[in-house]
Amino acid sequence: MKLVDKFTVWFIVITSLVLVAGGLIVFTRVQHEIDREAIRRIKSNIDNIARDLKQGKKPEGMAINYVEIKEIAPGAPWIHLNVYDTMAVYRPRMTALDRKLTVESSYLIDGKHYRISMYDFVAEPDEIADGVIHSLAWIFMILLIVVGVTNLMISKRILSPFHKTLKAIANFSLKKDHDIKLPVTRTREFQQLNFFLEKMIGKARADYRALKEFTENASHELQTPLAIIRGKLELLLESPLNDEQGKQILAALNSIEKLSKINHSLTLLNKLENQEFAAFENINISKHVHAIINELSELIEMKSITLRTQIQENVKVLIHSTLADILIMNLISNAIRHNKPNGTINITLTSKMLLVENTGNPPEMPLNQAFNRFRKASTNNDSVGLGLAIVKQICEVSGLSIHYGYENNQHQVKVGFPG
Amino acid sequence: MKVLIIEDNRELAENIHEFLIREGYVCEFCYNHEDAQKKITSFVYDCIILDIMLPDGNGLSLMQFIKSEKIQSSILIISAKNSLDDKVMGLELGADDYLTKPFHLTELHARLKAIYRRKNLSGDHILTFKEITINTDTMEARVNNELLGLTKKEFDLLLYFLVNKNRVLTRQSIAEHLWGDYTDNLSNFDFVYQHVKNLRKKITAANGTEYIGTVYGMGYKFDTNKS
Numbered sequence: 001m002k003l004v005d006k007f008t009v010w011f012i013v014i015t016s017l018v019l020v021a022g023g024l025i026v027f028t029r030v031q032h033e034i035d036r037e038a039i040r041r042i043k044s045n046i047d048n049i050a051r052d053l054k055q056g057k058k059p060e061g062m063a064i065n066y067v068e069i070k071e072i073a074p075g076a077p078w079i080h081l082n083v084y085d086t087m088a089v090y091r092p093r094m095t096a097l098d099r100k101l102t103v104e105s106s107y108l109i110d111g112k113h114y115r116i117s118m119y120d121f122v123a124e125p126d127e128i129a130d131g132v133i134h135s136l137a138w139i140f141m142i143l144l145i146v147v148g149v150t151n152l153m154i155s156k157r158i159l160s161p162f163h164k165t166l167k168a169i170a171n172f173s174l175k176k177d178h179d180i181k182l183p184v185t186r187t188r189e190f191q192q193l194n195f196f197l198e199k200m201i202g203k204a205r206a207d208y209r210a211l212k213e214f215t216e217n218a219s220h221e222l223q224t225p226l227a228i229i230r231g232k233l234e235l236l237l238e239s240p241l242n243d244e245q246g247k248q249i250l251a252a253l254n255s256i257e258k259l260s261k262i263n264h265s266l267t268l269l270n271k272l273e274n275q276e277f278a279a280f281e282n283i284n285i286s287k288h289v290h291a292i293i294n295e296l297s298e299l300i301e302m303k304s305i306t307l308r309t310q311i312q313e314n315v316k317v318l319i320h321s322t323l324a325d326i327l328i329m330n331l332i333s334n335a336i337r338h339n340k341p342n343g344t345i346n347i348t349l350t351s352k353m354l355l356v357e358n359t360g361n362p363p364e365m366p367l368n369q370a371f372n373r374f375r376k377a378s379t380n381n382d383s384v385g386l387g388l389a390i391v392k393q394i395c396e397v398s399g400l401s402i403h404y405g406y407e408n409n410q411h412q413v414k415v416g417f418p419g
Numbered sequence: 420m421k422v423l424i425i426e427d428n429r430e431l432a433e434n435i436h437e438f439l440i441r442e443g444y445v446c447e448f449c450y451n452h453e454d455a456q457k458k459i460t461s462f463v464y465d466c467i468i469l470d471i472m473l474p475d476g477n478g479l480s481l482m483q484f485i486k487s488e489k490i491q492s493s494i495l496i497i498s499a500k501n502s503l504d505d506k507v508m509g510l511e512l513g514a515d516d517y518l519t520k521p522f523h524l525t526e527l528h529a530r531l532k533a534i535y536r537r538k539n540l541s542g543d544h545i546l547t548f549k550e551i552t553i554n555t556d557t558m559e560a561r562v563n564n565e566l567l568g569l570t571k572k573e574f575d576l577l578l579y580f581l582v583n584k585n586r587v588l589t590r591q592s593i594a595e596h597l598w599g600d601y602t603d604n605l606s607n608f609d610f611v612y613q614h615v616k617n618l619r620k621k622i623t624a625a626n627g628t629e630y631i632g633t634v635y636g637m638g639y640k641f642d643t644n645k646s
Contacts, residue, residue, distance in 0.1 A: 223499035224428050227521035231434030234524050237587040237637060238441075247636045250589065257591050260521050295598075298572075299610055 004155040008147065015143055019136050027132045031125060035101065038122045039083055042103040046116045050107040053114065067118045072106075074113045079106040085122075099124045161185035165194060172201065174208045176275075212270065219267045226263070230256050265386035268326070269373075272393040277320040280398070285317045285324060289349055292328045296336065304342050305358075311349040317417050319398045327394045330387045331356045331413055338411065346410075354415045363406050370404050391415075420535060421463070424448035425455040425481070426470040426497070435468060438524040439531075452476035456484060464492045465538075466531055469514075471498040471505060479505075482512040493534040497522065523592035525583045532582045546581050548643070550627055553578055562625035572597050573618045580631060580641035589638040615639055 049067060053059060059069040081103065088100040104117030164183035172180045180201050182194040233253050241249070271277065289311055300307050317324070335345045335358035343359035363370065371392040374385040388404070391413075395402040401416035422444050426432040432448045439446045447462075449455050452475045459467070459481075467485070471478035478496065485494065494514045498505060506517045515534040518527060536543050536555055544556040552561045558574055560567045569577065579588065579596050590611045597614070619631050632642050 220499050223520040224431060228428065228430045228434060230521045231431065231438070231524050234587075234589075234592075235434065235437055237589070243635055246634065250637045253589060253591065256521070298613070302610055302613055 003159065004151050007155075008151050011147060012144065015147075016140065019140055023132050023136050026136075027125075027129055030128050030132070031123075034122055034128075035083075038101050038120055039103055042101070042118045042120055043081065043105070046103065046105055046118050049116055049118075050105075050109065050114070053107070053109045059114070066120060067116070070115045070117075072113050072115050074111075076113060076115075079104055079115060081105050082117075158187065161187065161190045162193070165190070165197065169197065174204060212273070215266060215270055219263045219270070222259070222263050226256055226260050230260075262386065265390060268390060269386065269393055272323075272390070272397050275397065277323050277397060280318050280320055282316045282318050283321050283324060284314055285319070285328075285354070286311055286313050286315045286349060288321070288324050289328055289347065289354070292325065292332060293347065295329075296332055299333075299336055300345065303336060303339065305336065305339055306342075306344045307347070308344065309347045309349075311347065312351060315349055315351050315417075317400075319400070323394045323398060327391055327415070328354070330391050331415070334358075334387055334413075335411070352417060354417075355412065356414075357410045357412045359409060360411050362409075363411070367404055367406060371402075388413075420465045420531070421445040422447070422466050422468060422531070423455075423458055423462075423464040423492070424468045425450075425473070425478070426468070427451060427472075427474050428470070431470075434524065435527065438528065442528065452478075452481055455481055459485060459490055459492075460488065466493045466495060466534060468495050468497060468527070468531075471496050471500070471509065479508060479512060482509065482514060486513050493538050495527075495530055495534060497527075523589075523595060525579070525586055525588055525592050526596055529579055529582045529596060546578070548581055548584070551577075551581070551622070551630075553581060562622055562627035565625045567621050567625060569618070569621060572614055573621070576614055576618055580639075584641045584643050587634050587638055587640050591638075593638070 045067075049069065053069070059071070082105065083101065083103050085099055085101045087097040089097060098121045100119050101122050102117055102119040104115055107114045107116060161183045168180050168182055172178075180198065182198060185191055185194065230253065233249050233256070237246070237249055237253075293307070293309065297307070319327075331354070332345070332347065335356050338360045339345065339358050340360055345359075346355070346357040348355040348357075371388050373389040392402055394400075395415060399418055401418075403412075403414045403416070405412045405414075422439055424432050424435050424439075424446065426435070426448065427450050429450060432450065436446050436448055447458065447464075449458055452473050455469075455473075469478050469481060473481070478498075482494065482496075485492070496509045496514045496517045497520060498509075498517070499520045509517050515537070516530050518530060533555075544554060546553040546555065550563045552564075553559070553574075555578065558571070560569050560574055560577055575597055576593065579593065593611045593615075597611075615631060619629060622631075623629055628645055630641050630643065630645050632640050632645070634640050
């Protein structure tokens with residue numbers, strides 16, 4: 001629900017409550033005023049009649065409509081002013097009942113006790129109620145329309161800095177080194193929001209940059225020492241050695257190898273994150289797939305793996321050509337590495353996707369973690385565990401989709417091409 | 420061959436130096452841009468090994484200097500940066516090859532030799548060792564004048580052995596030499612064994628001596644003392 005809608009709903013609920021209460025007040029006030037006015041009028045009429053009586057007019061001659069003059073026992077209780085109302089037929093032959101207001105009062109005229117009463121027809125309560133409800137309904141309607149329209153207009157105006165901020169955040173990426181531009185606003189809440197956001201983003205960017213620089217420098221600075229160690233060990237290999245020493249040097253060399261592979265992969269990941277591969281071109285991915293299968297065919301044969309391919313020719317994909325090679329290479333070599341002896345690999349390329357399926361042990365970790373860095377099947381100690389992370393990053397950079405699944409004892413990695 | 424190593428890291432420079440000296444090369448080194456400029460202008464080298472990231476100036480500017488002075492030496496760039504841009508720029512400026520750290524010394528040597536062969540058009544594309552002859556131009560290898568039916572990889576492997584005679588070649592370095600960047604994804608080096616086995620078979624089938632020996636647990640060695 002939008003903020004404006006929330007405000008509006010609350011406003012409507014509260015307004016209707018107020019209107020209902022107001023309606024009750026108006027109703028009682030109006031009725032009260034009408035009664036008071038009617039009573040005052042009738043009373044003055046009665047008073048006039050009483051005066052006439054005093055001046056000697058005969059009660060019989062004054063018995064007009066609505067008026068009743070009655071002489072009662074002198075000892076009867078004195079009525080100062082008595083008002084009562086009943087529902088009665090206004091006119092003969094009319095069936096509708098109206099409110100009849102009767103006022104009576106005692107008068108002492110010439111030592112006689114007269115009771116003069118007079119009645120009149122006034123507006124009924126449900127007529128008043130009708131009027132009140134009607135007018136309130138109109139007021140409510142007008143309020144609704146005015147509030148609705150102004151809300152729409154005002155919210156657009158007032159909330160526009162907020163929406164701009166939202167848009168700016170949505171477009172913001174730590175990886176792109178752009179300053180975030182938040183709108184200038186005079187609303188205090190938005191000023192605070194923008195202030196905190198700017199502070200937070202600034203901090204996040206500084207941290208991210210520091211981390212990135214560290215990784216970059218670390219992997220660069222590691223290359224030279226690695227080269228030195230490797231060189232020293234290789235020189236050592238050429239001196240007379242016994243088997244034990246040789247083995248130890250080789251173990252050291254193997255570790256260097258692994259270190260340099262990790263380093264290489266991390267550097268590549270960094271470059272991908274820094275968008276250093278910007279030169280995308282429409283390449284013929286079929287050719288690349290063929291070339292890499294060709295490169296790896298020896299290895300596939302050596303592992304007695306059956307390779308089945310179904311490759312559509314001249315499939316064009318917009319991607320950096322080096323990245324395409326790394327992507328395909330990683331996928332297929334993964335399929336070889338994690339395969340079983342006498343297993344199979346199926347490679348399917350269509351204009352929509354590249355699908356690599358291979359037999360192998362069931363995955364040991366949740367499928368969605370396969371793309372995380374340094375996640376690897378524990379049984380295969382030789383792999384670094386960055387292959388799929390690189391694959392994922394390449395897909396992200398190049399706008400391809402990637403899906404990994406395990407079905408029918410087959411690992412499947414599917415790279416979907418856009419369009 | 421006379422080689423100049425321009426590398427700011429002394430240990431690394433010494434590694435290369437020691438390796439190349441054993442090969443019988445005349446080898447000098449310097450650690451910074453300024454010294455390098457002096458040496459290059461005063462002496463003639465067949466090949467210059469250049470670290471692209473020098474403390475007092477980018478190695479690329481040194482390349483430009485070499486170019487502008489019309490110095491004929493071959494140039495092999497070594498760099499910690501495996502960035503495509505640097506590679507392309509270096510090669511465009513006239514470098515003959517580009518090697519990323521950390522490299523195998525045997526690989527460095529093979530590259531040096533290859534550059535050297537390419538530069539010297541005077542028929543140096545034929546490598547001979549006893550009964551083995553390799554023509555790097557036509558990619559043909561002969562043993563006792565009999566043409567060996569070698570695959571591209573086997574040919575490269577034989578060349579690698581011949582360039583690095585009497586040196587232990589680890590399976591890693593062979594794999595990297597034959598497969599380049601692709602080895603990143605190959606966890607075991609079974610296929611190196613396979614290639615070496617095939618190569619040996621083909622040489623012995625042509626009555627060649629089995630020079631290629633296994634150094635237990637470590638790798639292989641082209642042993643010139645075998646007969």
